[in-house]
Amino acid sequence: MLKELNPLLHSQLRLAVISILISVEEADFVFLKKQTGATSGNLSVQLEKLREAEYISILKTFRGKMPRTICKITQKGILAFEEYVQVLQSYIAIKKR
């Protein structure tokens, strides 16, 4: 019996964000927006969902007078991503058979 894909990660924007954050130490909101091509509003909503699940941590700070949002993946997020990739690979392997 195959495990179900984590619904929180099986969404294009949230998966894109987690994939970026797993390969960097930390990333600014502006960087995530540029890399994913998402709108600010949509990205904020999806980041909040990932934060509520404790997959990422969000640090709000200031650069001079400009607000800055820095995102970082948590240990729980790393484990969830690894599990997601494993399940995904098993689905693809079955499809290929």
Place this chain on the structure above:
Amino acid sequence: MNKIFNHEESLSLINEMISQARNNFQKEKLYSMMYWGYLVACIAIANFVLIQVLSNPNYSFLVWLIVIPGSVVSYLIDRKISRVVLVKTHIDDIGNMLWRGFSIGIFVFIFAVYVLAFRVNSFHVVFLINPGIMILIGVCMFVSARIYQYKPWYLVAVMFWIGAIGCTFLVTDFQFIVLAVCMILGFVVPGHLLNYQAKKSRA
């Protein structure tokens, strides 16, 4: 960009995002590299000139004390850069640690050479400083070429190692000219080239 999608699309998105993010090392760090290239080259040339003009050439080495305020300026540049960078990758972290380790290594090496010079009562040992520094820079450049995937730095590493060997044949003040040339060709020129490429790709 928030639809549910199939397994293959999901996997290709992961690959795409990871490869994009990994290639995003801090290009702003090039300013720091160019700064050190110019600074060390200028100090080396100044040291060469001072040896020729001072009645006691030993005082010429004091020009290297400029490195102390120079390090403070470098720290301030790095702090300013860290405020504007949008992403910090693991590669940046490894690169920072490599060059931080190099800086500590340089101080330990110079200290050890001077202690040795006093112990054997021969200041000829200090002629090892320039080749030693150039060997260490070569090692850092060799590793940087691999981690940042920038092949010209392999050539820079080889150039520094050849420079180090060259210095052993020039046990004179001309060692400083070799060091200055290597710093310009190894730090300043690639820095400007990478900066130009980065600006061109942004345009």
